[in-house]
Amino acid sequence: MADKKKNILVVEDEKMTARLIVYRLKSLGHDVLHIEDGVDALKWIKENSPDVIVLDVMLPGMSGFEILENLRDDDEFDLSNTRVLMLSTKSRAEDISRGFGLGAVEYLPKPFKMDEFLLRLQRIMAENEST
Amino acid sequence: MIELINDHAFSFIYYVLLVMAALTLFVLVTTVISRWYSERRTYRRELLEEELGEKIVSYVSGDLSLEEVQNSLHNRLDYQVMLKLVYKLEKSLEGVEEKRLQELMEVEATRDHFLKRFKSDDVILKAKACLYMSRRKSIQKESVREMVKLSASREPILAYAAATAVIAHGSMGQKATALRSVLYNREISRMAIGDLFVKFSRYGEEYHIREMEVISAMIEDPKVVPERKAILIRIFDELEYYHSLEFLLEYYRPDHPPVVMKALINLLAKFGVEEILPDIHQNFSVSNDPEIRKAAADAMGFFKKEESIPVLKRLLNDADYRVRYAAASGLAGYDQVDLMGLRNEVSDPEELDKLMGEILAEKGWGG
Secondary structure (H helix, E strand, O other), X not given: OOOOOOEEEEEOOOHHXXXXXXXXXXXXXXXXXXXXXXXXXXXXXXXXXXXEEEEEOOOOOOOHHHHHHHHHHOOOOOHHHOEEXXXXXXXXHHHHHHHHHOOOOEEEEOOOOHHHHHHHHHHHHHHHHHO | OHHHHHHHHHHHHHHHHHHHHHHHHHHHHHHHHHHHHHHHHHHHHHHHHHHHHHHHHHHHOOOOOHHHHHOOOOOHHHHHHHHHHXXXXXXXXXXXXXXXXXXXXXXXXHHHHHHHHHOOOOHHHHHHHHHHHHHOOOOXXXXXXXHHHHOOOOOHHHHXXXXXXXXXXXXXXXXXXXXXXXXXXXXOOHHHHHHHHHHHHHOOOOOOHHHHHHHHHHHHOOOOOHHHHHHHHHHHHHOOOHHHHHHHHHHOOOOOOHHHHHHHHHHHHHOOOHHHHHHHHHOHHHOOOHHHHHHHHHHHHHHOOHHHHHHHHHHOXXXXXXXXXXXXXXXXXXXXXXXXXXXXXXXXXXXXXHHHHHHHHHOOOOO
16 A cells, blocks of 8 residues: 555556556555546646656657646646656657656656566655655 | 440440449448448457456456466457567566466467467468467477478568577577578568567577677678678677677678678777778768768767868768768867868858757757
C-alpha cells in the first residue's frame, strides 16, 4: 500500500507497457488513469491536475514534448504541482535535456525494467512530499 | 442483322442494364461483408488482447495461476496474441516475474502449438514458430540445424526468424552461417540485419572477441555486397566494438567502393585515427561522390586540425548542399575561425548565414 495515495495519469500508447504500469500502480493503492492519445491527455491534465504524470514521448495526436510545452505556456496551469516522469525510446542527450527543460523530473529510456520504473517513481513522489 | 438489332434494341439495353445493376449490387454487398468481417476480426483481436493482456499481467505479478492463463488459450489466434503480448512484456520484467513469463512459454500446450507450426509449409507460421523457439530456454540440436538451413530461405521473414533462433541457441559456427545467409539475402531489410547483429552481440561473450572476428570475416567476404559491408562497419560503432580498430586499419584502403569508404571514414574519425587526414585532404574531399566529400567534411570537423581549415573553406562552395552544411558545421567548431569572415569565402553569403544560424541553434550556441 502506498504511504500516500496519489492521483496518477499514465499517458502511453503501447498497451502492454501501460497495462503493466497501471496494474502495478493500482496494486500499490494509487488512483490511476490511462490515456493513449496526446490531445486527450492534455485536456484531462488541464482539467484534473494529477499529482504524477507518466508520459511517453511518442504518442498519437500530440507528442509528450508538445504536451509539456503546451502546459508550460498555459498561464492558468501550474506544472510545479505535478511531477512528470518521461518514458521514451529516444535516449539521446538532447532528448533527455529537452524533457528536463520542459519540466520533467525523471526521464527513463525504453525498454525499462519495471522495478527500475517503480523505484524512480517512488523517488519522485517522495521528493514531492518533502518539498 | 440491323433489323434484328432494331427490333430488339430495347430488350438488349434492358438486359445490359440489368446485368450491370446485378454486378454493382454484388460488388457492393461483397465490399460491405468483407469490411464487416475485417472489422469484426480486428475487434475480436483487440478484445482478446485486452482480456489476455490483463491475465498475463496478473499472472506475472503473482495474482493469477499459470493454469488460469492456460485455460484461456484455445485456438490459433489465442496463441498468436499470447506470443505477441509476451514479446512486448519480456523487456520490462526481471527476476521472478521474468521467470514466470518464461514458464508460460514452456507450457506443454504452448510448445506443442508452435512445434506443430514449425512443421507446417506455411512460411508465416514457420517463421512464428522460429521466433517462439528463439525465446525458449533451450531447443533440440536437430531443430537448430534445421533453422540454420531455413536462414538461407529466400523468404525474408522466415530467414530472419530462423536466424534469430540460431543466434539464441546455435554454436558460433552455426551463428556465423546463419548471419552470412541473411547478409546474402538482398530482400532482408537493413533494420532487420541491424537487429540480428544486436542480438548476436547480446548473446555473445563478455568482450565480444569472437563476435568481432565473425563480423570482420563477413566484411572481407567478397560475396557480401558493399552496402551490406557498410552496415557491418556501422555495426562495429553501434555495438561499441572498439577492439575492431586493428582490423579496420588493416582493411582501410582508399579504393573501396564509396559506400564502404564513407562508413570507414566515419568510424575511423570517431575512433580518432588521424592517420586518415592526408587521404581526407587530398582524395576524399575532392571525390566525385558527394557522400564521400560529406564524410570527409564531417571527419575534419571532428578532428579540428588547423591544416583542415582551408579544405573546409573550399567545401563551403561545394556543389552539394549537404557537403556545404557539413563544412560549415565543421568550421563552426573551430575557435580560431572567424565565422563572419567566412562570408567572403563563399559565393552565396546569404545561404551561409542561414546555414550558420541552423548549425548554431542546433548546437545550442545561438542567442
